[in-house]
Structure formats: structure tokens, C-alpha cells
Amino acid sequence: MWCFSQVKGAIDEDVAEADIISTVEFNYSGELLATGDKGGRVVIFQHEQESKNRPHLRGEYNVYSTFQSHEPEFDYLKSLEIEEKINKIRWLPQQNAAHFLLSTNDKTIKLWKISERDKRAEGYNLKDEDGRLRDPFRITSLRVPVLMPMDLMVEASPRRIFANAHTYHINSISVNSDHETYLSADDLRINLWHLEITDRSFNIVDIKPANMEELTEVITAAECHPHQCNVFVYSSSKGTIRLCDMRAAALCDRHSKFFEEPEDPSSRSFFSEIISSISDVKFSHSGRYMMTRDYLSVKVWDLNMENRPVETYQVHEYLRSKLCSLYENDCIFDKFECCWNGSDSAIMTGSYNNFFRMFDRNTRRDITLEASRESSKPRATLKPRKVSTGGKRKKDEISVDSLDFNKKILHTAWHPKDNVIAVAATNNLYIFQDKIN
Amino acid sequence: MTMMMPRGQKRKLSTEEDASDYRAPTWESQQQFLLTVSLNKYQCSQQLREPSLRRSVLIANTLRQISLQMSMVPSVNAEVSQPPAVISSILAALDSTIDGNPQPAPRIPLRPLENMSKPYEGSVALVNHGLRDHGDCREQQEDGSMEVMRSSYLGDFTVEDLFQDIDTSLVDMDMGGIGHRSTEGGHSAGDDLFMYLPPFSPHSPFSPHSLTPTSQNAHPALIGQLA
Numbered sequence: 001m002w003c004f005s006q007v008k009g010a011i012d013e014d015v016a017e018a019d020i021i022s023t024v025e026f027n028y029s030g031e032l033l034a035t036g037d038k039g040g041r042v043v044i045f046q047h048e049q050e051s052k053n054r055p056h057l058r059g060e061y062n063v064y065s066t067f068q069s070h071e072p073e074f075d076y077l078k079s080l081e082i083e084e085k086i087n088k089i090r091w092l093p094q095q096n097a098a099h100f101l102l103s104t105n106d107k108t109i110k111l112w113k114i115s116e117r118d119k120r121a122e123g124y125n126l127k128d129e130d131g132r133l134r135d136p137f138r139i140t141s142l143r144v145p146v147l148m149p150m151d152l153m154v155e156a157s158p159r160r161i162f163a164n165a166h167t168y169h170i171n172s173i174s175v176n177s178d179h180e181t182y183l184s185a186d187d188l189r190i191n192l193w194h195l196e197i198t199d200r201s202f203n204i205v206d207i208k209p210a211n212m213e214e215l216t217e218v219i220t221a222a223e224c225h226p227h228q229c230n231v232f233v234y235s236s237s238k239g240t241i242r243l244c245d246m247r248a249a250a251l252c253d254r255h256s257k258f259f260e261e262p263e264d265p266s267s268r269s270f271f272s273e274i275i276s277s278i279s280d281v282k283f284s285h286s287g288r289y290m291m292t293r294d295y296l297s298v299k300v301w302d303l304n305m306e307n308r309p310v311e312t313y314q315v316h317e318y319l320r321s322k323l324c325s326l327y328e329n330d331c332i333f334d335k336f337e338c339c340w341n342g343s344d345s346a347i348m349t350g351s352y353n354n355f356f357r358m359f360d361r362n363t364r365r366d367i368t369l370e371a372s373r374e375s376s377k378p379r380a381t382l383k384p385r386k387v388s389t390g391g392k393r394k395k396d397e398i399s400v401d402s403l404d405f406n407k408k409i410l411h412t413a414w415h416p417k418d419n420v421i422a423v424a425a426t427n428n429l430y431i432f433q434d435k436i437n
Numbered sequence: 438m439t440m441m442m443p444r445g446q447k448r449k450l451s452t453e454e455d456a457s458d459y460r461a462p463t464w465e466s467q468q469q470f471l472l473t474v475s476l477n478k479y480q481c482s483q484q485l486r487e488p489s490l491r492r493s494v495l496i497a498n499t500l501r502q503i504s505l506q507m508s509m510v511p512s513v514n515a516e517v518s519q520p521p522a523v524i525s526s527i528l529a530a531l532d533s534t535i536d537g538n539p540q541p542a543p544r545i546p547l548r549p550l551e552n553m554s555k556p557y558e559g560s561v562a563l564v565n566h567g568l569r570d571h572g573d574c575r576e577q578q579e580d581g582s583m584e585v586m587r588s589s590y591l592g593d594f595t596v597e598d599l600f601q602d603i604d605t606s607l608v609d610m611d612m613g614g615i616g617h618r619s620t621e622g623g624h625s626a627g628d629d630l631f632m633y634l635p636p637f638s639p640h641s642p643f644s645p646h647s648l649t650p651t652s653q654n655a656h657p658a659l660i661g662q663l664a
Contacts, residue, residue, distance in 0.1 A: 168490055187490040216498055218491045237491055270471055270502055274495045324467070327499075328474050333492050 002369060002382045002432045005420070006060060008045070009428035011373065021424035023411055027091040027099065030415040033061055033422055034101060035429055036086025040070035042103055042156070044114065059420075061431055065114055067156040070105040082107050088173050090182070092195075100159070102182060106169040109184055111160035111195065117153045121145040165191050165201045172222045178229040185222035185234060188215075192246070204252045205234060205244065220278050220335075227287045231256075235292060239276030243303065259301055261308045271323040271332065279335035284344040285416075291347055293338040296320060298349050298359070313359045313366065316351050318389045318400050331405050339414045350409025353398065354425045355385055371409060371423045371430040382432065465510075468503055475500045 018039025046064035073082040092100040098115040168186035190205035225231035242255035275295035299309035326332040338349040388397040411424040419434030
């Protein structure tokens, strides 16, 4: 039973483009939830500890830090603006009191350190409390500065900037399980970085043809295996996934495994290739499965079986007969993401009309929910939604033609341990919780 | 969201063409519709602030598919058989290089379709245009000088277009096969156009002749060619 918990963001109908959320990510513990937007900003929410004194704040996420991660840039060589939109945020595993995350726009990846400061040193010898330098002749004795408590300040500082390694637009970053390296992928290449080294990276995949006329396929997503630091996968616009082993060769152009589902000839159309283009690929937490999202479905693959997925879930099959219109209005190019729950028993992905879908892999049950202001009453249970496909529309159902295709849920995230989900609906971030009782 | 269909088309329950029913008139007109839409999209995507390579490649692949299907269908009537030649000439135009000579190509005025009496007459005229210009371009290539291809399909250039340098996404897409590298060797003018009709090979990512998206405008006359 999913219930509304919180919504973040402005309410008014006029949505500023810069406020559109472009990525959502929980950290490893789930304590922090980061969002990136088209304006290049990162907002981090922190989970408040449940307090008996203030039960109404139980388990809420509140703003912890906000900073400008990327600014718009201008590429003078190409006369092109480089968008400041944050494409992806990935957290690093926490190793000390500070938190680290990688954020990327189309061209540049940055490592940010987010640290707390709740003490301040007072009693300096050489300067006053307001910072003015003291006259050295007037200092007659030495004192040891003492740490005094102060209001909590959360500071975000850029620690590394990984730039100039991508000619094409970065679509993915993924931290390796060794916690020392990470990969970044653009349309045609994948690079491997060391977190400490910014002036060079290793190119591990390059699918750029010698003659760009021959280009018919691009890389759409890439991810490192959660446990095997030598394994990663990347997906393509032709609906294929390649698994590569970095031990095999320095340049992983030859895959170790090739995942592709044979096409159903009866459903072939002009749009078959476009709808097969994979928009997201995610390993399960166990590392045994991976999930891919194409335009109409989500597929779960067993890494040991390359010729077809083990599970296929239809997200919005009712759109199959509308592909021509969706091609015309460009919706067919929308890139939906998908995510696993902490135990890999359920998966979630977004759809149109602010709908999002959850599939239980064990019971095979699925549910469609809506992120809307109307159902945003505290702890209100979300009502399952249904799209009517036949001629007759039942009460409470919505017909396909009434769907709002401008309200798309592209980015969702599932708490790594609890049943808490974050759903980005344009400029609003919805947080829902599952109440068992 | 409005469901847009070609004008005059009745909405059917299933708007997708049946792959086996290629002789149906609705299938052909939908093909034409898709071709027009795809060309439009291609043109617009190149003018976007952030042209997406993925989107360009997907649209280009769709265009290639449509052109292949159109060329495979035996012509029911003479008019309908024109589109493959039109498409190939447009593909060839899209393939052309804009590297080299900084002077923009002299614009040849387009013949508006509405002046044509028959629906595809204009396209026949365009094919002839393209052929002739191809020949011109070819001769210039053999001189060793890099000339911007003279074609009625090309829109206005900006200086930036011409100076797009190596190893950038736009330039790579713009580098065409029409002798932009003098080492490649010239092609005879006779088989110029049809050589550029790319073979449709769904399983090979690197087919020998592929559509090269460029930033040039698609032929505007076709845009008015909605049924």
C-alpha cells in the first residue's frame, strides 16, 4: 500500500525549464537523496531521524544541501552551447564523515564533496573574531583556539573535475565496485577514470566507425557490475546489450557476452528499431540479473542467458498503436529509466500522464500509480490507476487519448533498503512510502 | 495530444501499416507521410541547440528503411515509383560535404510544388536538378579543389558550418562520401545517385553506405507534399 509522503518543488503551472528534474539518486544507505536539474543544480535531501517528540516529521526528507554543479558553457570550436543540465548523479560509498558524489552534464564530470561543519574555531592569535588582523605588537600572550559549536553548515566543494574526454554527449556514469575507478559513457565511447586522476582516462569502448556515414548505432547507457570490478555492460540504440570484461583486453570493443532478443516478425514496423532502443540498463543488487528499459517494456535478463530475457513487463502496451503519432511529436525518443528495489524483488519505471509502474517479480502483479498534487495528502494511500484500452471505459479509468504526454516520469529511484521511492515529475519530486499496516 | 494523421486519412483502429499489405494505398501514403515527417525531423534536429546523435541516427535509420521499402515495392503506377529516386537524391544531398571552400553555395531557387500540376512532377524535376548538380560537383572535385556541392537541396550556410573541425559530432556527420577526401577517388557520375541508396541490413551495424546526417536543410518542397 503505497502512500504519499512528501512533494518537493514549486506548485505553479508555469514550470521554469531550469527546474525540471533530470536525475534522482539515493546514496548507498538511503540517508541522502540527490536530484539534479536542467539548470545545473544539485539538491540533496537528508532523511530526518524519526523522533518521538515530533512524530509528524517521521521519516521525512528535508533539504540538506543545494549547490550549482555545472554552468552553461560555450564550445567556441563548434559554436555550440554546452548544456548545464545534470544528466546523472552517482554517489560514492561513504568512507568518512563526508559524502562524495559524481555529477555530470553532457561533457564534464565533477566529483563533489559534501561535508558538515558544526564547529568553529575561536580565539585565534593573529586575528579577531570578525577576521580583522590583530596588531602583532599588541599580542602579549598566546592562546590555543578552541572549537565552539555553531549552526550546522553543509558545504559542497568540487574536488575533481574530469573534463575534455568526451566528444559526444555523456549519457552514463557508473562507480566501480573497487571504489577507485568509474566509467563514463557517451554516444560512441566509454572511458574509464581513476577518481584521483583528472588529466587522463582510458578509452575502453569505441564504436565510432572510421567513416561516420556508416554510423547506425549509438551507446545509450552503461553500468559497472556491482561486485565484479572487471565487468561492465553497455546498451545500444538497436536494443542490444554487450557485457565486457576489462581483463580480456585494454580496448573492450569485443564483447564477452551479447544480449539481444530476436525480433518478433509479426510486430515489425518502421518504428521497431526506435522502440527497441534501450534507454536504461541497471544491474540487480545481487549482480546476477540486469534490467533494460526500451520504449514499451522493461526486460530482466539473466547474465547467463544471452538469447532472450527471462522476464518481460509491458509498461504501456496501449501505445503500440500510437507509435506514428508518438514519432511525430517526438515522444518516441523519450528515455525512461528503471530501478530495482533493495531486494531485487520488484522493479519500477515511469510512463506518461505522471503515471509510474511497479512490477513484483515474484507475484507477477503490477500496479500503476500517479504522482499528482491531487493525491498529495499526508499519508494518503495512492489509488491504482488504469488506462482503458478497449472501447468501453470504466469509471476511474482514463482513455489513451486523454493521457497527457507532457507529463512524463523519466526518473525514479528506490531506497536501497526500505520501501521508499522518489519519483520525479517534471519539476516536482514526489516521495512515497509503503505502509504495510 | 492531437493524433495527427495525413490529411484526408480516416483514422483506423490500427494505425500501423501491415508489413504484408504493401500494395494498399494507405500504406504508401503513410510511407510518404513518414518520409516527410522524418525529413522534417532530421532537418529540425540539426538546428537544435543540442543535436542529439542518438535521435539523428534513429531518424536516419528510419529514413533508410522507408526508402528501401519504397524502392522494393513494384510500382503500381508511374507516379508512385518516383519517390525512391527522390529519396536517393535527398540522401545524396544530405551526404554532401560542407568542408572546404568558405564561400557559401549559390542558392538555386526551388520550384514550389504548388505550381506543379501532378503530385510527383515536382519530384521528378528535383531529381533532375540533383543529377545535374552532382555532375557539376563531381567535376569540381576532380580539379582537386574542395567545392561545396551545388544543389537545390542545400540551404544557407553559416561560416561556422563550414569551419567545423575534426572529431566533432557535427563535422563527422557532415563529412560526406562525395570526394571530401581526395584520396577516396572519384565516382563516376553515372551511378552517383543510386550508389547512395543505402542497403538495408538490420544486423550489420556498419553497412557500406549509410545515411550521413548533415546540418543542411532537407528539401522544403517535399514538406508540402502531404496527401
